[in-house]
Amino acid sequence: MRKITRVGVFTSGGDAPGMNAAIRAVVRTALYNDKKVTGIYHGYQGMIDNTMFDMDSRTVSSIIQMGGTVLKTARCMEFKTPEGRAKAYENVRTAGIDALVAIGGDGTFTGAEIFSREFDIPVMCIPGTIDNDLNGTDLTIGYDTANNTVIEAIDKIRDTAASHNRLFFIEVMGRDSGCIALNAGVAGGAEAILLPEKDTAIDELIEMLAHAADRKKSSMIVIVAEGDKNGGANNVAKRVHEKFGYYDTKVSILGHLQRGGAPSSADRVLATRMGYSAVNELLKGNTRATIGIRGSEMVTTPLEEALSKKELKLNEDLVEIAKIMAL
Secondary structure (H helix, E strand, C coil): CCCCCEEEEEECCCCCCCHHHHHHHHHHHHHHCCCEEEEECCHHHHHHHCCEEEECHHHHCCCCCCCCCCCCCCCCCHHHCHHHHHHHHHHHHHCCCCEEEEEECHHHHHHHHHHHHHHCCCEEEEEECCCCCCCCCCCCECHHHHHHHHHHHHHHHHHHHHHHCEEEEEEECCCCCCHHHHHHHHHCCCCEEECCCCCCCHHHHHHHHHHHHHCCCCCEEEEEECCCCCCCHHHHHHHHHHHCCCCEEEEEECHHHHHCCCCCHHHHHHHHHHHHHHHHHHHCCCCCEEEEEECCEEEEEEHHHHHHCCCCCCCHHHHHHHHHHCC
């Protein structure tokens, strides 16, 4: 088993609330085990640009409550080339880094898996994305906070919707995954939820809304995942308004609001557990894997397996519950 003396940690891809808590846990767990830590700014781009620095316990003081990532993040096209990865490895090797902890989504995982295989450097990944669309874990860092942000927005929008007899279409993040839309829609009492994984025809949606109008609902909320096949909230609202004029129709696109803000308690604890586990797994000799949670237990999944299983399924019980609760 390769001896590890210095761990490098970085964040990559879209930011997610709780990433800082994971960074903090990685740094302090490594230090506790008498290992040195190098922080890498701007993810894979930072490896190529050699923007690295030593981290100690004080470096990560008072960051557990912060959104975003203190290590910053960036997309890096150069890292997708053999030449870019070779340059990155030379800088990593010169910095004395023996192992890496990568925090991010599937793009981050893909880069880590290729990099580890090409240069035989141990790597452990931590799932950080608000979309909750990664295999190998029930929950990803940032998902709970994003849900709470969306629910708070739904509650406030419903207040004004009820005051003006309005139909609101609220678009939430989820290009390929409807997890946020489904869970926030159920928690926010939405009358309809449009998901990338489900085909909901406009005529079917109008029928659902008409049925609700017949029951004298003073306002209605429709949650639309950005990846819905009808083309997003603006397009859906326009098509519905053309055929169904009972309500004053409005659109609210929450956008990057969902990524920001202080992480929830659940995300702070999850991120801390994952950061702790990532370092300990590396020290045990585990590599090319992702940390995850199944039930209440921390688990690891080989990156090759996690990346090969792209078909994530929605909770069908929750889909059925959403329909019944809209009555």
